[in-house]
Amino acid sequence: MIFSPKQNQDRFLTKEGEFGIIKTKIKSVQAMGRFYMGHFYPKLAFYRIWQAIRWRLGQRVAAPELEFGDEESFAEFYDSRVTDCAFLSDPYHYEYPRAKWILDRVHGGKLLEVGCGNGGMTRLLAPKVDQIVALDVSGPSLRELEKLGLQNVKIVKGLVEHYEPECLFEWIVLSEVIEHVRQPAQIIRRCFNLLAPGGTLLITTPHGHWESDEHLHEFDLVTFSRLLTLPEAETVKFGYLRDRDNRRRWLVGELTASVSPAAPLPDRRQIAKERKQRLH
Structure with a gap:
């Protein structure tokens, strides 16, 4: 299948591989960054952009509150998720x-x-x-x-x-x-x-x-x-x-x-020293 230059630019995967993904998708990444800046933790906006790039590369991505946030954002994240088990x-x-x-x-x-x-x-x-x-x-x-x-x-x-x-x-x-x-x-x-x-x-x-x-x-x-x-x-x-x-x-x-502390293993140097003393 032959793609036009415009189609090649918009494709999710390009022949350039991972670098091609980054170059052709930078605008969508920037858009994601603007969205997350307004809707989530502003201090995590940079990490959201970095995660968007990783997601495009097929890498594992978790919520940034868990990956990069402090204990407060960690707690707030799980406060919003109550799963009935x-x-x-x-x-x-x-x-x-x-x-x-x-x-x-x-x-x-x-x-x-x-x-x-x-x-x-x-x-x-x-x-x-x-x-x-x-x-x-x-x-x-x-x-x-x-x-x-x-x-x-x-x-x-x-x-x-x-x-x-x-x-x-x-x-x-x-x-x-x-x-x-x-x-x-x-x-x-x-x-x-x-x-x-x-x-x-x-x-x-x-x-x-x-x-x-x-x-x-x-x-x-x-x-x-x-x-x-x-x-x-x-x-x-x-x-x-x-x-x-x-x-x-x-x-x-x-x-x-362990129920009780283990006894130490034999010390090879100590054994050699004792043997030497016995010889004298």
């Missing part, structure tokens, strides 16, 4: 295997749920444990959770990075969270440090690409496993979790804290 209790819903994977492992003790939202998972966990601390940054979501009247659930608003608990936890659930945060490795380490001796951190995250402007990261099994390899952990397990259609929909991980 009651479907987690529906055995016929494609997300049910994720909830079941967590519920099959949790029993008794104190549990911290990071990113609890409006309580879709919390209501299922409450009968399984003695006490839950439900942590989330979204005020409207937490108000929906409060309406459930769960007696053994303490609701806390904030980020786990700043949360100072009154106790350590036998269980910490980090389900569908790490793809939403800028520093997933730091969040995992922070949660692991809040485990009681012998406690378990349970993690789920989407496998591969899910179309969502809330996702800052995409993981495969290799990149996910790297996040879980904490030297302090006694055991580390990870793998795929399939949905009802037999697709590897999620990546799941399980980290267990």
